[in-house]
Amino acid sequence: MxxxxxxxxxxxxxxxxxxxxxxxxxxxxxxxxxxxxxxxxxxxxxxxxxxxxxxxxxxxxxxxxxxxxxxxxxxxxxxxxxxxxxxxTLSSASQQIKFCPNCGSGVVPGARFCAGCGTKLS
Ligand SMILES: [Zn+2]
Known part of the structure; x- marks a missing residue:
């Protein structure tokens, strides 16, 4: 979002x-x-x-x-x-992207890229 x-x-x-x-x-x-x-x-x-x-x-x-x-x-x-x-609500929106689909590490709400592996998040 x-x-x-x-x-x-x-x-x-x-x-x-x-x-x-x-x-x-x-x-x-x-x-x-x-x-x-x-x-x-x-x-x-x-x-x-x-x-x-x-x-x-x-x-x-x-x-x-x-x-x-x-x-x-x-x-x-x-x-x-x-x-x-x-x-x-925004909190329910951020819950939609909770873990990186590639490596499974936790993702900061609103982040565009996974901090763990760099995969682009949508
Ligand atoms: Zn990742």
Whole structure:
């Protein structure tokens, strides 16, 4: 799970993973990359998040807002992985990657590479 301080950064990253999103609170509206980036920019200008908050992007490109460092409010759902199992909190997200699939050593939550063998973690 990647973390970003602004929604625009999150959206730019998500756009490398996916090309279509649905807004979580309206299942009729579909966003393409351009529309997502415009919405993200407006959101940053109108409702910048405070220091304790950040955006997260799931491996499929779903964008969520983490307000208290724990619970995740998923905002833009990736249409590339509709059955994705999204964690409700960051701690449950980090539990998904607990051990290196290659060598089995413990992995720090959020680490990109295994400290034991250097395998890239997804
Ligand atoms: Zn390893």
């Amino acid at each position: 990647e973390r970003f301080n602004t929604m625009l950064e999150a959206a730019e990253y998500a756009a490398t993973l996916c090309n279509s999103w649905s807004f979580a609170y309206s299942n009729t509206e579909v966003y393409d990359s351009a529309k997502l980036l415009v919405s993200a920019q407006m959101s940053d200008e109108e409702n910048p998040v405070d220091e304790d908050s950040f955006y997260v992007v799931s491996p499929s490109g779903t964008i969520g807002l983490c307000q208290d460092g724990e619970e995740i409010d998923w905002l833009f759902l990736s249409n590339c992985a509709v059955d994705e199992d999204l964690p409700a």
